[in-house]
Amino acid sequence: MQVLSSRVRFGIRGAPGSSRSGSASAGLSGARSSSSSSRSLVVRSSSSGSSSSPAPSTMVSSSAGSQTQSWIDSFNDSYLTKHKSFEDNFWATKMNLANNSSEALANTKNELDEFLNAPATLEEARALMADPATSDEQKKILKCVERTLMCYIIEDEGAMNIKKQITTLEASLAAARNVMKLGYTAADGTFTPGSSVVLRNLMRTSEEESVRKAAYEGLRSIGPFVLENGFLDIIKQRNALAKQLGFVDYYDMKVTQAEGFDKKTLFGMLEDLEKQTKPIALDARKRLANEKGESALEPWNMGYAMAGDLTKKQDEYFPFATAVKTWGQSFSRMGIRYEKSQMNLDLLDRDGKYSNGFCHWTVPAFTKGDGTWVPAVTNFTSLALPSQPGSGQTALATLMHEGGHAAHFANVNQGSPLFSQERAPTSVAYAETQSMTLDSLCDDAAWLARYAKNQSGERMPWSLVQEAIDQKRPYASFMVRAMLAVPFFEKALYELPEDQLTAEKVLELADEVENDIQGGLSARPLLSVPHILSDEASAYYHGYVLAEMAVHQNREYFMKKFPDQGIVDNPEVGPMLTKGYWNPGNAEMFLDLVERFTGEPLSCKAWVKELSTPIDEVIASEKKDYDAAVAAPERDDPVELNMQMRLVHGDETIADSNDGGFDAACEKFKSWVNAKYSSKM
Numbered sequence: 028m029q030v031l032s033s034r035v036r037f038g039i040r041g042a043p044g045s046s047r048s049g050s051a052s053a054g055l056s057g058a059r060s061s062s063s064s065s066r067s068l069v070v071r072s073s074s075s076g077s078s079s080s081p082a083p084s085t086m087v088s089s090s091a092g093s094q095t096q097s098w099i100d101s102f103n104d105s106y107l108t109k110h111k112s113f114e115d116n117f118w119a120t121k122m123n124l125a126n127n128s129s130e131a132l133a134n135t136k137n138e139l140d141e142f143l144n145a146p147a148t149l150e151e152a153r154a155l156m157a158d159p160a161t162s163d164e165q166k167k168i169l170k171c172v173e174r175t176l177m178c179y180i181i182e183d184e185g186a187m188n189i190k191k192q193i194t195t196l197e198a199s200l201a202a203a204r205n206v207m208k209l210g211y212t213a214a215d216g217t218f219t220p221g222s223s224v225v226l227r228n229l230m231r232t233s234e235e236e237s238v239r240k241a242a243y244e245g246l247r248s249i250g251p252f253v254l255e256n257g258f259l260d261i262i263k264q265r266n267a268l269a270k271q272l273g274f275v276d277y278y279d280m281k282v283t284q285a286e287g288f289d290k291k292t293l294f295g296m297l298e299d300l301e302k303q304t305k306p307i308a309l310d311a312r313k314r315l316a317n318e319k320g321e322s323a324l325e326p327w328n329m330g331y332a333m334a335g336d337l338t339k340k341q342d343e344y345f346p347f348a349t350a351v352k353t354w355g356q357s358f359s360r361m362g363i364r365y366e367k368s369q370m371n372l373d374l375l376d377r378d379g380k381y382s383n384g385f386c387h388w389t390v391p392a393f394t395k396g397d398g399t400w401v402p403a404v405t406n407f408t409s410l411a412l413p414s415q416p417g418s419g420q421t422a423l424a425t426l427m428h429e430g431g432h433a434a435h436f437a438n439v440n441q442g443s444p445l446f447s448q449e450r451a452p453t454s455v456a457y458a459e460t461q462s463m464t465l466d467s468l469c470d471d472a473a474w475l476a477r478y479a480k481n482q483s484g485e486r487m488p489w490s491l492v493q494e495a496i497d498q499k500r501p502y503a504s505f506m507v508r509a510m511l512a513v514p515f516f517e518k519a520l521y522e523l524p525e526d527q528l529t530a531e532k533v534l535e536l537a538d539e540v541e542n543d544i545q546g547g548l549s550a551r552p553l554l555s556v557p558h559i560l561s562d563e564a565s566a567y568y569h570g571y572v573l574a575e576m577a578v579h580q581n582r583e584y585f586m587k588k589f590p591d592q593g594i595v596d597n598p599e600v601g602p603m604l605t606k607g608y609w610n611p612g613n614a615e616m617f618l619d620l621v622e623r624f625t626g627e628p629l630s631c632k633a634w635v636k637e638l639s640t641p642i643d644e645v646i647a648s649e650k651k652d653y654d655a656a657v658a659a660p661e662r663d664d665p666v667e668l669n670m671q672m673r674l675v676h677g678d679e680t681i682a683d684s685n686d687g688g689f690d691a692a693c694e695k696f697k698s699w700v701n702a703k704y705s706s707k708m
Contacts (some may be wrong), residue, residue, distance in 0.1 A: 095161045096396045098151065099168055103443050107390065109139045110448060114389040118371075118406045123205065123379035125678050133198040137191060143179035144187065152176070168442040171452075171613050178284040178451040186271040193264045196257050197562055203256040204560065205379055209249070211241035221245070223382045223555060224410040224421075230550060231330040232338050232416045236322075243327035243550065250537065250554030254530040258560065262528060265565070266521055276521040281566035284451040286573075287616055293569055294518065300572065300631045301511055301544070307638055308504040312546050315502060326548040333502050337495060338417045344479040344487040345419030347411050348700040350374075351674065352693040353478050354426035355666040357468065358434065361594075362601030365670035366392065367402035368437040373675050374422060375700075376410040380677075383557045384409040386429040386462075391444035392437055402670075403437045403447070413704040424469050431462035437670070438605050439612035446612030450563065455570025457617035460577040461608055467578055472649035473595040476656035489653055493646060500642050507638070509551065510575065512544040513568035516553045521566070577621050579633035584625040593652060596662075666690060 113135040119127035152172045155161050161169070181187045210220040211229070214237050221229070221242075229242040265277040274280035279290040286293065315323050315332060323332035351372070373380075386407035393401050409425035412418045435458065439447035449458060468474045472492050479487035519536055537553040558564040585594050594600055607624040621629045665688075672684040674696045682695035 092160050092162050092165060095155045095158065095165045095169075098155060099165060099172075099443065100396045102148070102172060103393070103395070106142065107444050109135075109142045110391070110444065111389050113139045114387055114406070117387060118389070120201070120205075121381035121385070122373055122408065122677060123377075123381075129198045129202045133194050136194055140179060140190065140194070143176055144181050145176060146180055146182055149173060149176045149180060164442065167614060171441070171443060171445045174452045174613070175445050181272065183271060186268055189264055189268045189271065193261060193268065193562065196261045196264065197560070200253060200257045200261065200560060204249075204253065205381070207249070207252055209245060211238070211245040213238070213241060220378075222376055222380075222410065223249070223557075224376055225412060225415070227330075227551065228412065228415050228417055228421075230327050231334055233331070236328065239327040239331060240325075243552075246555045247552050250534055250552055251530065253554060253560060254533060259528055259530065259533070261560075262520060263525055265562075266525070278518050278521045278566045282569065285453065285455050285567060285570070287452070287454070290518070294514075296631075297511060297514060297569060297572060300507070300576070300634075301515075303631065303635050304504050304507045304511075304638065308508050308546060311502050311504050324547055326550045326552075329505070329550050333499055333505075337491075337498055338420070341479070341487065341491055341495070342416045342419065343481040344475075344485075344491075345423055346482050347413040347419040347422050348697040349482075349693070350411075350419055350423045350426055351672075351696055352666070352690070353423060354430055355668060355689055355693070357427070357474070357478055357596070358430060358465075358601070359666045359668055360596040360598065360662070360664070362598040363434050363604075363668065364601065365403075365434060365437040365668050367400070368392070368405055368433065368670040369402070369673065370405045370407065370433055370670055371673045371675055373406070373408040373677065374411050374426075375676055376412050377677065380410070381408070381557075382410065384425045384429060386432040388436055388448060391447040392439055393444045393447060394440060394442055396442065401444075403433070405433045405437070407433060413700055420469075424466055427469055428462045428466035431465035432458065434465070434601075435461035435604075435609045436612075438609035440610045441612050441614055446614060453613055454617035455567040456573035456577065457608075457620065459570050459574035460581070460617075460621070461604065463571070463574050463578045464581050464604070467582060468595055471593075471595060472653035473593055473656040476653045477595060477659075486657070489650065492649065492653060496642065496646055496649065500645055504638050505545070507575075507634070508545045509549060510568070510572050512540055512549060512553060513556055513558070514566075514572065515544055516540040517559060517566050517568065520559075573617075573629070576629055576631050576634055577617075577625075579637055580621065580625045580627065580629065583633045595656070596659075 113132075116128070116132040116135050118124070120129055120132045149172075152169045156166050156169045156173070181190060208220070209222060209226070210218055211226060212218050223246060226242040226245045230239045233239050233242070262277075269275075269277040269280040272280065274283065275290060282293050283289050312324060315329070319332045322328055351374075384407070386405060388403055388405055390401065390404035392403040395401060407429040409422050409429070411422035411425075436447050436449070441447065472489075475487050475492055477486075516537060519540060520533065523532065523536070534554070538548060541547070541549040541553060553559075556568070558568055559566075582594070585597075585600065589597055589599070608620055611620065618629055668689065670684075672682075672689060672692055674681040674683075674692060681699045682692040684692040686692070
């Protein structure tokens, strides 16, 4: 899933998406339903477990559950082959590996879409569900097959052609964006190349306002670029597809597929949060202007005004070279296990690499019909720059976030990979709740006391923790508003009449939404948000907002259940999340899971309550947790995550935990980073 740096209570987090994936992915395009077709795309197994061409249906009435299971096994094998082929190409292109091909990516995506666009397969699944010999467990699997196919089936030939055009347009835009000349121009006219991560870091840390402004203007340049390179056509075609399939527009289609309710229902919830947090955010803007001057409200100055020197002061306590081990220790001590997964981590920024962190699965975890466990194979990436202040903080937050996604999907224990893949009908909010609940720990004084340590092993002093509270806590509402701006912009974008879809109008619309929702232009211009460009991540940012509601609700529940122990290093947390959230996968709906886990329906109540808590109460509570963490005995227990970790840099393998274990791999990585970047630090 795509990373979202979502929370700023007072700790280390940055702007939304500052370091995910998507990518999480929401659904690819599809129709609500259609079950009749003269052609059959029924799955048939081969010796390799895959089937790439349509075959005539030969299914007969089942007289025993074994025939149903045979059908399920065949479907699973074939789906897994298509899924893996697409994901391998996705990773190669996004990481800019040798011999990557945008054409191969588009082709394998089309093949996966066509495989799932199978009315005859849907008919067979429904027939098997109605068969008395089919067991309840098999019916659950078949129901997931039905839900998934319903997100993809396009019987209308014209709609299918639109879908293919969209895929081609998106691949072309992605290729152009990958080679975009991005950076900033200094006052003397000198151009310095830099990724969006570099530019955002400069706005937070550069002491020169002219540099911060130039970095902001560099980010602003992404909008005109994508609009000039096909994004307008993509918007038109996405809407054309959605309307052809009976939806109000593209946003309505995406939210219905991913969350199970329509756009109107979604924005009813979002508008409630927007209304309750608007006065808090407006007061925070006034406070910032009073404390730092009106210029602090300029988009290139806000991050620096709220953090600035603080980021540099905290930097030594988040050395990038030890970030992987810190993540492993934290998760291990919470009882989180990865059930024999293989994880490939590409953590450093470089030319041509996709400019957002994400976590995807080339192999989704599931249990075969014969009881064999198929562990997940996970790829995740971040964009660390060890030579820049704050890079270690960002990398660690990304590891906690993407590692949370990986833990979730590694533990989905159901009878098909469809339960543990990140696209529709997987709820974006469900997936993001897991990662964001875990990355929220990076803001806790208890976590900072135990894990924020410099190269000499000295912990971050309380004075720096309190300074972060004083500087950031009053402005936590800014993050809420930044998150809300994205779905409100995309909603407005897809509601624009087609004759108004011009570059000028879209740029104007983005500024209007930023001013309305955030009170001024955003430090991360809306059109620089990578989520809106690709099909998998577009029109799903609302999932982060719903997830953040659930994060606060989860945290409130844990703190009530464990008033003395809390969440950090609590070995009961991992097993509780595994059983309550992770094992079910797509077998249950997001809102039901939240209510069952916390005992209350999802709402923004806990989030608004935290935003409204007086700062002196926050300081007192966090000081108590910090002191308790300091008083706890030091631990040096080995990391146990039950997985294979490969640390890579593009085509280069840096370290593999199969060669000496997790700790040894971390030491190799540390040595590699120090050798490669020591002269630049």
